[in-house]
Amino acid sequence: MLVLGDTHSLPRTMNLAKGISSRRFNQATGRNGPVWAAAFHDHALRRDEDLREVARYIVSNPIRAGLAMTCGDYPYWDAVWLDRDGAPL
Structure with a gap:
């Protein structure tokens, strides 16, 4: 779960997370280059059913x-919503 505070906006937080994880992934795999798409899509979840569907x-x-x-x-x-084969719990 991600909770934003007063320090960074969502776009800035995503930029930081994607940058850090890309560098670590490339270092771990010996790759070089982009890992993530340049953009991201945010969506407010309003019901538990939405959360389960999006998580899947x-x-x-x-x-x-x-x-x-x-x-x-x-x-x-x-x-927590799926077993190891991707089936709903």
Whole structure:
């Protein structure tokens, strides 16, 4: 969960998070270059059902990107709404 304070705006926070994680990912994998898309999409969640649906979409991103066959195969996933095969709990 991300809670913004008075120090940084959401765009600045995302820029910092993406920059730090990109550098660490590239260093760990011996890669060089962009990891994230330049933009980001924010969306206010208003109900628990929305949160569950969005969480399932997010943890399925590595499957859609061809990085894993199941959510459980991707080492950086974690969600309380899915089992290791991506099935709803």
